[in-house]
Amino acid sequence: MKVINSTPRADGFYMPAEFSPHYGCIMIFPERSDSWQYGGYAARKAFVRVAEAIAKSEKLTVCASSKQYENARRMLPEHIRVVEMSSNDSWARDYAPTFVTNGKGSGAEIRGVNWGFNAWGGLVDGLYFPWDSDDKMARKLCDLYEKDMYDHSDFILEGGSIHVDGEGTCITTEACLLSPGRNPSLTKEEIEENLREYLGVEKIIWLKNGIYGDETNEHVDNICAFVKPSEVVLAWTDDQSDPQYALSQSCFEILSQSTDAKGRPFKIHKLHCPKPVTVTPEECEGLDTMDFNPTRTPGERLAASYVNFYIANKAVVMPFFGDPADEPARRLLGELFPEREIIAVPARDILIGGGNIHCITQQIPIFEE
Amino acid sequence: MKVINSTPRADGFYMPAEFSPHYGCIMIFPERSDSWQYGGYAARKAFVRVAEAIAKSEKLTVCASSKQYENARRMLPEHIRVVEMSSNDSWARDYAPTFVTNGKGSGAEIRGVNWGFNAWGGLVDGLYFPWDSDDKMARKLCDLYEKDMYDHSDFILEGGSIHVDGEGTCITTEACLLSPGRNPSLTKEEIEENLREYLGVEKIIWLKNGIYGDETNEHVDNICAFVKPSEVVLAWTDDQSDPQYALSQSCFEILSQSTDAKGRPFKIHKLHCPKPVTVTPEECEGLDTMDFNPTRTPGERLAASYVNFYIANKAVVMPFFGDPADEPARRLLGELFPEREIIAVPARDILIGGGNIHCITQQIPIFEE
Numbered sequence: 001m002k003v004i005n006s007t008p009r010a011d012g013f014y015m016p017a018e019f020s021p022h023y024g025c026i027m028i029f030p031e032r033s034d035s036w037q038y039g040g041y042a043a044r045k046a047f048v049r050v051a052e053a054i055a056k057s058e059k060l061t062v063c064a065s066s067k068q069y070e071n072a073r074r075m076l077p078e079h080i081r082v083v084e085m086s087s088n089d090s091w092a093r094d095y096a097p098t099f100v101t102n103g104k105g106s107g108a109e110i111r112g113v114n115w116g117f118n119a120w121g122g123l124v125d126g127l128y129f130p131w132d133s134d135d136k137m138a139r140k141l142c143d144l145y146e147k148d149m150y151d152h153s154d155f156i157l158e159g160g161s162i163h164v165d166g167e168g169t170c171i172t173t174e175a176c177l178l179s180p181g182r183n184p185s186l187t188k189e190e191i192e193e194n195l196r197e198y199l200g201v202e203k204i205i206w207l208k209n210g211i212y213g214d215e216t217n218e219h220v221d222n223i224c225a226f227v228k229p230s231e232v233v234l235a236w237t238d239d240q241s242d243p244q245y246a247l248s249q250s251c252f253e254i255l256s257q258s259t260d261a262k263g264r265p266f267k268i269h270k271l272h273c274p275k276p277v278t279v280t281p282e283e284c285e286g287l288d289t290m291d292f293n294p295t296r297t298p299g300e301r302l303a304a305s306y307v308n309f310y311i312a313n314k315a316v317v318m319p320f321f322g323d324p325a326d327e328p329a330r331r332l333l334g335e336l337f338p339e340r341e342i343i344a345v346p347a348r349d350i351l352i353g354g355g356n357i358h359c360i361t362q363q364i365p366i367f368e369e
Numbered sequence: 370m371k372v373i374n375s376t377p378r379a380d381g382f383y384m385p386a387e388f389s390p391h392y393g394c395i396m397i398f399p400e401r402s403d404s405w406q407y408g409g410y411a412a413r414k415a416f417v418r419v420a421e422a423i424a425k426s427e428k429l430t431v432c433a434s435s436k437q438y439e440n441a442r443r444m445l446p447e448h449i450r451v452v453e454m455s456s457n458d459s460w461a462r463d464y465a466p467t468f469v470t471n472g473k474g475s476g477a478e479i480r481g482v483n484w485g486f487n488a489w490g491g492l493v494d495g496l497y498f499p500w501d502s503d504d505k506m507a508r509k510l511c512d513l514y515e516k517d518m519y520d521h522s523d524f525i526l527e528g529g530s531i532h533v534d535g536e537g538t539c540i541t542t543e544a545c546l547l548s549p550g551r552n553p554s555l556t557k558e559e560i561e562e563n564l565r566e567y568l569g570v571e572k573i574i575w576l577k578n579g580i581y582g583d584e585t586n587e588h589v590d591n592i593c594a595f596v597k598p599s600e601v602v603l604a605w606t607d608d609q610s611d612p613q614y615a616l617s618q619s620c621f622e623i624l625s626q627s628t629d630a631k632g633r634p635f636k637i638h639k640l641h642c643p644k645p646v647t648v649t650p651e652e653c654e655g656l657d658t659m660d661f662n663p664t665r666t667p668g669e670r671l672a673a674s675y676v677n678f679y680i681a682n683k684a685v686v687m688p689f690f691g692d693p694a695d696e697p698a699r700r701l702l703g704e705l706f707p708e709r710e711i712i713a714v715p716a717r718d719i720l721i722g723g724g725n726i727h728c729i730t731q732q733i734p735i736f737e738e
Binding site (some may be wrong): 067 | 370371435439442448451452453454502509512513682
């Protein structure tokens with residue numbers, strides 16, 4: 001694996017959209033007992049369902065710790081590859097490499113971008129300590145796939161905090177990228193410049209916020225996602241008493257008044273959220289403490305959103321919450337992705353860990369083998 | 370990765386000779402402080418030299434623990450892949466998979482064989498405890514390379530205890546394969562049957578012994594190796610006062626009176642050993658104890674032999690001991706492998722760990738990618 005000192009933009013590389021063809025996908029097997037209730041048994045089952053859904057249409061590698069390797073190998077079907085790799089938790093979206101391509105389709109070369117990772121805020125408001133094993137994963141994964149790597153670890157970024165259309169546009173949130181736990185010494189313009197250079201984009205759309213209570217400092221991938229160029233889904237509620245209402249309204253207004261890198265206005269599809277999902281006392285009892293404090297408290301609202309889906313080659317893998325909004329969400333995604341199967345996975349056991357299906361996956365664009 | 374319940378022989382698969390074309394090679398980065406003197410720094414340098422020599426003509430993956438991953442990545446050139454994988458020590462020959470092929474050259478399919486591993490003798494006379502991480506490596510490596518696996522872990526075998534010509538013949542030693550720490554419940558005939566089924570061979574040549582003092586119970590790969598079908602090198606000494614003399618004589622006699630699977634007599638090339646190599650007091654001081662005992666004692670003789678070389682696609686990587694016999698050994702191997710570069714690596718720092726270059730490598734035959 002070669003470490004490249006230039007930038008993707010300088011070399012004609014860019015991050016393709018998630019709906020572009022994939023070589024495959026990366027996931028990480030869940031383990032830590034302060035993230036995943038009751039020792040992670042239910043979370044692992046949910047991850048396996050996500051894995052099976054993805055592996056129906058693309059190659060999947062699941063990273064597991066030496067301790068969990070055997071469980072992973074036993075629980076996952078044989079066509080899914082399991083590799084040993086240390087991590088602090090299981091959020092492949094946020095610390096697996098962001099892969100960039102030179103855009104030649106199946107003849108393309110791809111490379112990885114290694115951003116810095118500090119557990120969503122480091123010593124300011126990070127979610128756990130330490131995060132060193134997570135932070136090393138992008139490098140290890142580039143090595144595993146024998147892909148050269150742009151090392152941009154001086155710049156803190158999680159994969160879940162950006163969405164791109166593959167045609168020059170990136171959407172992100174101010175709540176996350178301007179938070180004091182990320183790159184406080186950089187101005188907004190400097191952060192934009194980093195995104196342009198390393199994602200190969202021209203224009204950044206800044207939403208103010210994400211999903212209410214989202215402990216990632218409101219990653220964009222939980223509130224807004226491209227379904228095709230100039231077309232997005234936006235997590236939505238019509239309930240004015242819900243704190244989410246103002247946040248989604250604000251996003252809608254910004255998107256309505258924006259155009260993408262090619263000057264096109266956005267078509268915005270409202271994807272209605274489930275009713276507030278809160279943690280039960282029983283779930284809290286099954287979570288180990290962290291630094292002598294509970295990691296969740298009974299009644300705490302989780303950042304539930306249908307936008308946190310993964311677009312595989314022939315499927316969209318979406319979360320279900322056992323809510324009346326489940327089926328309408330599936331219907332809308334079915335309309336927006338008519339050529340893909342919509343696979344719903346009951347995802348409460350993933351949500352309790354603090355994210356959802358998009359957060360636990362990272363796509364690898366197609367390349368010449 | 371699929372686990373196959375038949376045997377290689379039943380499926381038309383067999384272990385190809387080491388001198389047949391390789392896809393690549395597997396090594397493991399050394400770490401344990403009771404095997405490698407002074408924290409393994411010198412051993413790692415020696416391993417890196419071996420790795421560089423091999424990677425000149427084939428793809429190489431080096432497995433490193435999570436602790437040593439960064440060192441491995443820093444010390445190894447960028448064209449060598451480093452993957453994280455736990456192990457108890459660094460003997461890829463003995464616990465990486467034995468790969469078998471269906472023999473169609475570059476269009477071939479290959480599969481792995483997972484033998485049982487018990488640290489060269491288990492609770493009878495094994496060399497360390499525990500050995501569970503080593504024992505899991507074959508399975509993990511088959512998964513990593515996405516190769517299906519014959520699981521024969523009920524049968525204890527190390528890769529260094531067998532050599533094959535790829536044309537139906539296996540050479541092994543009674544000292545090892547009949548030792549009470551391997552498969553004591555099996556008769557010699559039953560052990561032969563296991564080799565036939567899982568190596569896809571017809572005939573087993575049983576040498577009595579290997580190199581004097583070889584703590585693997587005298588692996589064949591330290592005393593005798595195929596250089597082509599019906600042609601072997603044999604570790605040799607003319608010094609009748611050396612306990613090695615009788616062992617090598619015995620091997621010579623057995624080989625002289627044997628024919629291979631195709632009925633051909635053996636051409637035997639004597640590869641003269643270096644003068645006895647013994648451990649110094651200073652080296653012993655740099656080795657951590659094991660179970661409250663020293664792992665080596667000053668003056669202890671090491672099992673030094675030039676036969677412990679690795680045949681890469683375009684090179685033979687051989688050990689040097691700083692002995693007058695170094696150059697004659699290089700010359701002989703040069704004559705026997707006229708189309709390969711002979712690359713000598715000073716190997717005392719590997720030998721102290723208990724083996725040599727062949728022991729720390731495992732080839733992967735060519736296959737259709």
